[in-house]
Amino acid sequence: MAPVRYVAVVGSRSWGRERLVSGIVRxxxxxxxxVITGGALGADTHALAAVLLAGAxxxxxxxxxWPVDLMPRAVRGLLRRFAALGGRVDTVLSGRPGYNSAAAALRVRTELVVDASCGVLAFLHGATPGxxxxxxxxxxxxRPVVVVTSSGRAPRALPGGRxxxxxxxxxxxxxxxxxxATHPTATAQDPTPLREIVAVPPAVGMPVHDTLTHITALPLGDRLWFERCEVVGDKILAPHPNESDGRPAFLSVPALRKRFGCDVATAVELGELFVALDADETVIGHYAGEAVRWGVDAVTRELFRLVVGLAALEQADDPMDEAEPYVEEPDEEEVPTMPSLAYHVVGSLGPELEEPDWIARQSQPFQELLTRIESCPSLPELAELGKQLYAMSLTHEQAGVAWTWYRLRKEHLQRTLRxxxxxxxxxxxLQRVSHRGVxxxxAYLYRRQHNGxxxxxxxxxxxxxxxxxxxxxALAS
Known part of the structure; x- marks a missing residue:
């Protein structure tokens, strides 16, 4: 017997057009x-009633x-009748939900309904966040999705389609x-490897013809990669603007901004002053420390004073007064200038080797630490683990990953807290308190917590x- 292909029928609790839902379900x-549904009041129960009426x-x-006996009284009878007739009923929780686990169970119920379906039919009326x-x-x-609206107008727009x-x-x-629509050869799930974009396959043995044929077959995005990239040996290079202007890396604007904690204009001025003084990295390190002590403005004034003093010491008669007239040599070459573009490696023509992810490259104790965080069963134990984590000597990256896992585990335990x-x-x-008494x-909660x-x-x-x-x-709004 072939498995049943379920269509998920969901919708607003205020949906009142039962005959429309019943007709589509039949x-x-x-x-x-x-038909698969979540048993909520409204469109869900209309669909279930149509199934019972059809004997299906x-x-x-x-x-x-959660179990049928804990469902709202308005739907309990219909759900019990379906179960009594041999209908399949699955539940996320086996008992009464806690305050935080109720929302999590509803979300899991929604995802399970969609996972088990081959498509979704939704009935919308009013504000229906669920x-x-x-x-x-x-x-x-x-999944294919069809929406029926009570107003007859199109639903609100969503990204990725219409x-x-x-x-x-x-x-x-x-x-x-x-x-x-996406191009059949270049989808988000299966992008074209870069080596297949830049390498021209020999089709008929004519390089120009083969190249034009290859370019024509590329989608627009891949064609841009083909035009911009260069192949040197087995490496694929991509261009980027060359903003170094020939200076050492420690005199670049980003490096000076990071080292002195200043804006772009100040970093440019510092770079010009250091170039005039022919400063090396040791000198720059000294003035970076002075900037922390006295401020960047004081360092800039000091460097400017040094540059002015150096210029005064180097003053002399203009050597051009006694120079011979300049005559251009016929074979004189132009002075080379810095290229406007530089290149960096983005790929290889060879097979791409699968590298282990970041966590797999870490030490075994760190991986065991993440496993302990992920499997921590309770909030008190997680708090103790957090104290141990705080005292550990981890790198900046390891600490960021570990505390992120800790936060995610804490949020999960809080959602499922009984x-x-x-x-x-x-x-x-608390749920019964009014706006005037909140x-x-x-204050009552504060006294109970602090008075024992x-x-x-x-x-x-x-x-x-x-x-x-x-x-x-919620009461204030």
Whole structure:
């Protein structure tokens, strides 16, 4: 028996045109498709009711964020009837969700519904952030998406494509997502290797003909690479502006800006003064230290005074007064000037070797540290690991990566945090507080935390205060 190809039916909870949803669902069933939905009130339950009416329970599937008994009372009866008839019901959580895990379960439910489908049919009415989240996720996965709007107007624009009106069939009046067309030989997922762009394959043995044929077959972006790059031996070189004007690297404007902490104009002036003094890197290092002590302006004035004094010492009679008239030699060559372009290596004509990623090139203890962070099971243990991390001697790059992993793991643990009964009770009280009483409730929380009246761990207090800030901002708006 061939597997069922499910179409995800999602939509607004306020969608009231049940007959429209039922008609489209029956049409999908007659064409051999199944229906998968998340069991929410509105378009989801309209689609489920149409499946039950058609007796097609074996070609439908539900993915719920939590068990049926914990779903809203308005949909509980329909979901139980579907399950009693043998319908497939999967859940993200096996029990009652915590305060933070509820949002995570809803998001996972949305992603699982789209992952299990071959396309998405969405019904939009009013502000529906959950449905738009599903649409964006489906587009990102490359699933076909069709949207039916209550107003009959096209949905809001999204990057990467456009909405096209459906003009015939049961979906007439809906809008189908059409991704922006890409060249078949150069897609974002499979770019053309650079060596295949710059190397001309010998087709008929005529170099000019082979080159023109190769250029014609290249898309516009690849043709730009072909025109700009040069091949030297087996290396592929790309040009860049030569802004060094022949000076040493330590006298370049970016190097001086970084060393003296100044703007571009001051760095240019410093460079001119150092060139006039024929200063080497040791002298520049000395004045960089003076700039930290006395400031860049004081260093600039000192260098200017030295340049003026040097010019006064070198004054002499103009040697041109006794020089012979200049006669240009017939074979005299022009003085070479610095080229306006320089080149850097961007590729090779040989096979590209796969190099290990940055983490794989690090030491074994550092990789084990990242593994410990990623698998840390609780916020208290993660906090202890953070103290150890703070005391470690890591390079700048390693510290940045480690603390980024630490932050991501902390955010994940906070989203899936299961609160204790006292903390959960405080959360429930917070959700019932009014605009006039939110400040008083904040003072009450502060007293409980600092007077020892509630022995809650620090990570639960962090979650409570975060929820308090969110609640206060929502009431203020």
């Amino acid at each position: 049409w999908l069933l007659t064409r051999g498709f199944g 329970v074996d070609r439908a599937r539900l993915i719920l964020p 449905t738009w989240l599903t649409i964006r996720y489906a587009i990102r996965l490359g 909405w096209v009106a459906v003009t015939d069939g049961p979906l007439a009046g809906a809008f189908r997502w059409r991704p922006r 609160l204790s009964p006292p903390a959960h009770q405080l959360m429930q009280q 400040s008083r409730f904040g 009246l509630a022995s809650l761990p620090s990570h639960e207090w962090a979650a409570i205060w975060q929820a308090y800030s969110t609640r206060k901002a």
